[in-house]
Amino acid sequence: MSSNPRIFHLITRLIGGGAVNGLIPIATELDGYNVTVGYGSEVDHQYVELLQKEGADTKQFNLIRHYNPITAAPAVLSVANFIRQNDFDIVHTHSTEAGIIGRAAARLAGTSNVVHTIHGVPFSEDRNNLLNWFVERSEVAAAPWTDAIISIADIISEEYLSRGIGRPEQYQTIRYGIDLDKFSSGYPASDLPDSEVQVLMVSRLARGKGFEVLLDATEELAVDGVSILIAGDGPLSDELSSEIEARGLEETVHLLGYRDDIPAVMAACDMLVLPSFREGTPFVIIEAMAAGLPVVATDIAGIPEQVDPETNGILIEPGNTNALSDAIARLATSPELRERFGMASRKRAQQFSMTRMQDDYASVYADLLDSNR
Incomplete structure (x- = not known):
């Protein structure tokens, strides 16, 4: 059995887009970690195949659905049970729904190290005001269950803080990177x-x-x-x-x-x-x-x-x-x-290289693991 730290990534939809493009390089190319990637009901199987080919385990959670509050509560229980069974060292959530469900599940499972990446601002003028309010209140509730909140831009961190989501010391900006x-x-x-x-x-x-x-x-x-x-x-x-x-x-x-x-x-x-x-x-x-x-x-x-x-x-x-x-x-x-x-x-x-992004995430993981030894 490998003694490498075990990281569980959870994302709402494993389909093309910025969140997946940000997830893949840190899930497949950081050395020294055993990685499992969980995802919700929407999936493009080319990404599952890519993750598995690169050595990551995968797990689908059909109850995680895009803006579906009815399935959210049972999804939390399902994910919490999976985290508890696998005794992950770090839970890293991505995107809004998986971020809320995954962090609630990690809290239930007693996970010590929880990271959440904000891949985009979910509050927008073209969305229903009630939905914007519900998402904001959910983010406020989930923030205390998070050890590190990663934002992909300083301005996004500022907006979240202006809405009372988390504390400044929880935030760190890690910009996307590409080849x-x-x-x-x-x-x-x-x-x-x-x-x-x-x-x-x-x-x-x-x-x-x-x-x-x-x-x-x-x-x-x-x-x-x-x-x-x-x-x-x-x-x-x-x-x-x-x-x-x-x-x-x-x-x-x-x-x-x-x-x-x-x-x-x-x-x-x-x-x-x-x-x-x-x-x-x-x-x-x-x-x-x-x-x-x-x-x-x-x-x-x-x-x-x-x-x-x-x-x-x-x-x-x-x-x-x-x-x-x-x-x-x-x-x-x-x-x-x-x-x-x-x-x-x-x-x-030149500010957006993939190597820089991977190094930044590796530092976040190392700091969390060191602080809990």
Whole structure:
């Protein structure tokens, strides 16, 4: 039997997105730990296979569901029983629902070391006020059960503290990290629609990402020779395709579907747009910066710590169609501005290396284990 410390990661949905992209490198590439990854009812099995291939154990908890308070209480009992049976040294929760359920379960099981990572701000204008209130109160309740609260941006920590969630000494910022070289040296994809300026959005096709804002902005765009490319898949795929057709935008807006060659897609494009209503610090912005793209995104959560206005991109308010259209037009008509912002993006991306992120998490784990010896 290995004497390595045992870490249990718990995430709500094991599907594509920032939380999973942040979890995988620390669950599979930190030496000296035995790792188990638990996940809820929504799962993309490619991630299960990847985790198992890299030596991590996996466990599904079907009662952990996206914003489903009815199954939350029995989920806590199920997870607590699993933690108790396996005697984990550290419980590390990720995302809102798993964070609340997992920390309550760890408390029931008597786990000494509990870490929670905030991958994004769940309180947003496009969500029901009652839901926002319920999530906030749940986060307030779970904070005392947490030894270390990891935020992916300083501004997210500040927002949580302003809502009475936890104490300042519990918080530490660990920004996301990626393999920068993978995106800085991409060879341009050759199968994209041809146009003078390629505007790229990479996202899961789901609510809250601002697709309707992008379509509205496209209709207002008074610049010729611009294509809008949307890479990704998800539950809105058919609806979005129908909406593009209904608006008569088929010649301008192109759904690329799921792509496993995003570095090549980015290398062929001229800018990234992300008009989301809720985010953390999106991986796709880090990837775009590493690829040397200017970025147009909403001024929310940790995005201002990625995009410096008038340095490497343009920030707009969520839902502001005119501002998005104007920003796209401004960059589309100025190759010089795109080049200047793109060079600044490459420089800024250096703050977001994967090695730095892994080292930071290793330090958190080591400090917790040392303090409880």
